[in-house]
Amino acid sequence: MCIKSRYKAVKQTIIANINQYDIGHTVDLLAVSKKQSVAKIIQLYNLGHRKFAESYVQEAIAKIESLATLAIEWHFIGPIQSNKTKYIAQYFSWVQSVDSLKLLTRLNNQRAASGQKLNVLLQLKVGDEASKRGLSAEDLLLLTGKHQQFQHLNIRGLMSIPAPTTDTDKQMRQFSMCRDIFKRMQKIIPVDTLSMGMSNDLEAAIASGTTMVRVGTDLFGSRDHVQC
Numbered sequence: 001m002c003i004k005s006r007y008k009a010v011k012q013t014i015i016a017n018i019n020q021y022d023i024g025h026t027v028d029l030l031a032v033s034k035k036q037s038v039a040k041i042i043q044l045y046n047l048g049h050r051k052f053a054e055s056y057v058q059e060a061i062a063k064i065e066s067l068a069t070l071a072i073e074w075h076f077i078g079p080i081q082s083n084k085t086k087y088i089a090q091y092f093s094w095v096q097s098v099d100s101l102k103l104l105t106r107l108n109n110q111r112a113a114s115g116q117k118l119n120v121l122l123q124l125k126v127g128d129e130a131s132k133r134g135l136s137a138e139d140l141l142l143l144t145g146k147h148q149q150f151q152h153l154n155i156r157g158l159m160s161i162p163a164p165t166t167d168t169d170k171q172m173r174q175f176s177m178c179r180d181i182f183k184r185m186q187k188i189i190p191v192d193t194l195s196m197g198m199s200n201d202l203e204a205a206i207a208s209g210t211t212m213v214r215v216g217t218d219l220f221g222s223r224d225h226v227q228c
């Protein structure tokens with residue numbers, strides 16, 4: 001299958017699930033282009049898609065520079081080393097994987113040079129055996145409360161990467177926990193973005209009220225293969 005039909009299928013799945021679960025809002029589709037070629041990004045762009053995400057700073061910069069003439073909204077979603085924050089502040093419109101006060105502080109200072117605020121999602125740690133990345137619910141809410149310290153950032157919500165599982169009930173439990181924390185966040189500041197759901201757990205994420213799904217494999221094909 002090539003990108004045009006994959007794109008159509010993913011969009012149809014999103015709409016079908018929005019209808020099935022009677023979700024009263026739209027769901028944004030973020031195309032995760034990490035380890036995918038520039039040619040594939042251009043193909044999707046030419047089909048009208050504008051929101052793309054990368055996970056590795058070096059790879060991302062090369063792609064962003066070579067696609068600089070296109071009106072792409074770039075999201076950073078990978079693990080962040082503090083010595084890379086200046087590049088994230090310089091090249092991206094959004095960063096979804098922020099999980100410490102130190103990173104918020106660095107990004108805020110390094111974004112000052114730009115006329116536009118950097119959109120930020122705080123990454124919530126989910127599930128016991130999940131990665132070490134992400135904030136506890138308590139710390140996430142604590143950092144949200146400090147939003148006034150970050151005048152060059154716009155804290156938009158939370159992002160989560162639950163432990164991969166094919167057990168739909170477990171997917172739903174993890175996502176509904178994320179939604180609950182998101183709702184608590186909304187009592188502190190008017191955040192609008194709940195980023196959860198990938199190729200393998202899209203349906204559970206939409207059923208649980210996600211506002212943004214991050215899809216790589218289902219849009220571009222496997223990252224192990226160079227060709228579509």
Ligand SMILES: *Cc1c(COP(=O)(O)O)cnc(C)c1O
Nearest residue numbers: 032055077198199214215216217
């Ligand atoms: C790679 C990645 C995705 C996309 O995963 P697929 O299974 O290919 O859809 C989504 N979110 C994050 C944070 C990722 O690193």
